[in-house]
Amino acid sequence: xxxxxxxxxxxxxxxxxxxxxxxxxxxxxxxxxxxxxxxxxxxxxxxxxxxxxxxxxxxxxxxxxxxxxxxxxxxxxxxxxxxxxxxxxxxxxxxxxxxxxxxxxxxxxxxxxxxxxxxxxxxxxxxxxxxxxxxxxxxxxxxxxxxxxxxxxxxxxxxxxxxxxxxxxxxxxxxxxxxxxxxxxxxxxxxxxxxxxxxxxxxxxxxxxxxxxxxxxxxxxxxxxxxxxxxxxxxxxxxxxxxxxxxxxxxxxxxxxxxxxxxxxxxxxxxxxxxxxxxxxxxxxxxxxxxxxxxxxxxxxxxxxxxxxxxxxxxxxxxxxxxxxxxxxxxxxxxxxxxxxxxxxxxxxxxxxxxxxxxxxxxxxxxxxxxxxxxxxxxxxxxxxxxxxxxxxxxxxxxxxxxxxxxxxxxxxxxxxxxxxxxxxxxxxxxxxxxxxxxxxxxxxxx
Numbered sequence: 217x218x219x220x221x222x223x224x225x226x227x228x229x230x231x232x233x234x235x236x237x238x239x240x241x242x243x244x245x246x247x248x249x250x251x252x253x254x255x256x257x258x259x260x261x262x263x264x265x266x267x268x269x270x271x272x273x274x275x276x277x278x279x280x281x282x283x284x285x286x287x288x289x290x291x292x293x294x295x296x297x298x299x300x301x302x303x304x305x306x307x308x309x310x311x312x313x314x315x316x317x318x319x320x321x322x323x324x325x326x327x328x329x330x331x332x333x334x335x336x337x338x339x340x341x342x343x344x345x346x347x348x349x350x351x352x353x354x355x356x357x358x359x360x361x362x363x364x365x366x367x368x369x370x371x372x373x374x375x376x377x378x379x380x381x382x383x384x385x386x387x388x389x390x391x392x393x394x395x396x397x398x399x400x401x402x403x404x405x406x407x408x409x410x411x412x413x414x415x416x417x418x419x420x421x422x423x424x425x426x427x428x429x430x431x432x433x434x435x436x437x438x439x440x441x442x443x444x445x446x447x448x449x450x451x452x453x454x455x456x457x458x459x460x461x462x463x464x465x466x467x468x469x470x471x472x473x474x475x476x477x478x479x480x481x482x483x484x485x486x487x488x489x490x491x492x493x494x495x496x497x498x499x500x501x502x503x504x505x506x507x508x509x510x511x512x513x514x515x516x517x518x519x520x521x522x523x524x525x526x527x528x529x530x531x532x533x534x535x536x537x538x539x540x541x542x543x544x545x546x547x548x549x550x551x552x553x554x555x556x557x558x559x560x561x562x563x564x565x566x567x568x569x570x571x572x573x574x575x576x577x578x579x580x581x582x583x584x585x586x587x588x589x590x591x592x593x594x595x596x597x598x599x600x601x602x603x604x605x606x607x608x609x610x611x612x613x614x615x616x617x618x619x620x621x622x623x624x625x626x627x628x629x630x631x632x633x634x635x636x637x638x639x640x641x642x643x644x645x646x647x648x649x650x651x652x653x654x655x656x657x658x659x660x661x662x663x
Contacts, residue, residue, distance in 0.1 A: 217233070217234065217235055217236060217239045217286075217290065218232075218233070218234040218236075219231065219232065219233045219234075219290060219291075219294050220232050221294075221298075221300075226331065226333070227330065227331050227333060227534060227535065227536040227539075228328065228329070228330060228331065228536050228539055229300075229328075229329050229331055230309075230326050230327065230328060230329075231291060231294065231295075231306065231326070231327045231329060232324065232325070232326050232327075233287060233290055233291065233324070233325045233326075233327070234322065234323070234324050235283060235286060235287070235322070235323045235324075235325070236322050237319070237320050237321065237322065239286060240279065240282050240283050240286060241319060241320070243282045244275070244278050244279050244282050244319065245319075247278045247281075247282065248267055248270055248271050248274065248275065248278060249267060251270055251274055251278070252265055252266075252267045252270040255270060255274075257269065257270075257273070271319075275317075275318075275319065276317045276318075279317045279318070279319065280317055283323060287325060291306055291327055295329070300329070300331070301331065301332035302329050302330060302331060302332065303330040303331070303332050303535065303536060303539075303540060303543075303567070304330050304539065304540055304543035304544075305543060305547075306327035306328065306329050307327060307328045307329075307539070307542060307543055307546065308325060308326070308327055309325075309326040309327065309328060310325075310326070328539060328542075329539075330535075330536035330539040330540055330543065331536065332571060333533045333534055333535065333571070335531075335533065335571050335572055335574075335575040336575075337572070337575060337576060337579065338527060338530040338531055338532075338572070339527065339530075339644055339647050339648050340647060340648070341647065341648065341649055342649075343526070343647075343648040343649065344648060344649035344650070344651055345519060345522050345523065345526060345648060345649075345650060345651070346519075346522070346650075346651050346653050347515065347519050347645075347650040347651065347652055347653070348515045348518060348519075348652075348653055348654075348655050348660060348663075349515065349652055349653065349654045349655070350511035350512075350514060350515055350654075350655055350656075350657050350660050351654055351655070351656055351657065352504050352507045352508055352511065352657065353656055353657060353658070355658070356507065356657045356658075357500065357503065357504060357507065360503055360507060361500070361503060362475065364476075364486060364503070365475035365476045365478070365482070366473055366475055366476075368476040368482055368485050368486065369473050369474050369475045369476045370473075370474050370476070371471055371472070371473055371474070372471075372472050372473075372474050373469060373470055373471060373472070374470055374472050375425055375426075375470075376423050376424065376425050376470070377409065377421060377422060377423060377424050377425075377467075377470045378409075378422065378423075378472070379409055379410055379418070379422060380408075380409060380410050380472070381408075381409050381470055381471060381472045382406050382407070382408045382409070382470075382471040382472075382473075383406065383407050383409065383421065383424070383467055383468075383469070383470055383471075384404070384405075384406050384467075384468045384469040384470070384471065385404070385405070385406075385407065385465050385466055385467050385468055386402070386403070386404050386464075386465070386466040386468060387401065387402070387403050387404075387405055387435070387448065387449060387463050387464075387465055388400070388401070388402050388463060388464045388465075388466075389401040389402065389461050389462075389463055390432060390461060390462045390463060390464055391461075392460065394431070394432055394462075396464070397461065400461070401449055401451075401461075401463075403449060403450045404468065405447075405448050405449065405450060406448070406471075407421075407448050409421045409422070411439060411441065411444055412438045412439060413440070414438065417434075417437065417438040418438075420433060424467050424470075425467065425470075426467055426468065426469060426470065427466070427467060427468075428466075428467045429464060429465065429466050429467070430464070430465040430467075431464055432462045432463075432464070433462055433463050433464075433465055434462050434463075435448070435449075435462070435463045435465075436459045436461070437459075478496050478499065480494060483498075483499050486499075487502065488608055511657065511660075514660065515660075516641075518660075518663065519641075519645075519650075520637075520641050523641065523644060524569060527569065527572065528565050528568065528569060531568045531569070531572055533568045533571065535564055535567065535568070537560070537564070540560075540563075540564075540567075541556060541557075541560060544556060544560070544563070573636060573637060573640045576640050576643060576644070577636060577639070577640065580643060582636075582639050582640070582643060584632065584635055584636055584639060588635045588639075589622070589628065589631050589632050589635050590618060590622065592631050592634060592635050592638075593618050593621055593622055593627070593628075593631045594614055594615070594618040596631075597614065597617050597618055597621060598614055601614075601617075
């Protein structure tokens, strides 16, 4: 076997592989003999067909299979052993039709490879970005407290309705003259009053009681969100809503989510009995600390995005664009030429940033351990669990969930990349100049 590399230019090369009969013939003959012991052919008893006959029928396929096994190992090992930094995967030139695939034949294969460009670190102390310090204002704190109190609140059924209540009612479609439309919509459903934004249209629902009837109401005009409207009227996508139709709405019940009292029982539900939160002051202090941590993370995410935008403009790297487009087409065969061209600039920018991250990791000996990946995955899972189920899970359960999550290669690779990006980000924060700037949470959201 002979393998060599020819550079076309600084970003493209050809790897040539010459496979001689000695490289594959013994393997093919063994496979043919094994197949002859098992194959069933017309005119022969099972396993007694002549090897020469089996060779004639199955030889081509076996040769192709064995040669391709050799090629895959040889090309990958050559790239690894010679420490060639490639982009994408090697692309074979030509196809199987150029060979007769007979024993004793010598095969020559050529692979195009895209070479990674040399990367120069582009950040230093002369670069500066704003690192926002987000302040927890009274409005933000109160909004968070209100959400928590509602989340742990209790449902009541007041006598009269108020904005924010949910009404349970019969909705009956009417004709233009106000009479019931035969075979029209007639459903019992719920409506949250605060989804009606127009004050005049909302007014009929404020102060109503059980068995009250709201006559000739234009529900379509009141509810701009068609998804919500279809949900209220229990319509599927095939039903057509007729805007001219008004509805008779008979109130059956009124539901109100009362906010939880600020007491020890509420504090224990939110933080657990061992959290040491016993007073309203301690509760607000704990919530403020959580908000500050969230806002610090928000500020860092903004800074990371600014790093990416700013740094992407500074990275002056050439890529083997033509090769990469051909490679992308091979791994995304359904993509059109137009979509490929439209999406390639973003792909190239992301790739350049990844190359820069890898350079920073290598030059600064930044370690990424499995423990880092595990902890990052565990924090993500804990956050997701808290979002959908406020009841805390045990450490043992969380560890088990994380182990299961990281059994999937896609999950572990994605988490590894996130950890790498975070470590590079933390390193870059020590390299460039960060200008601290205070900002309110409200103003920050507008950014």
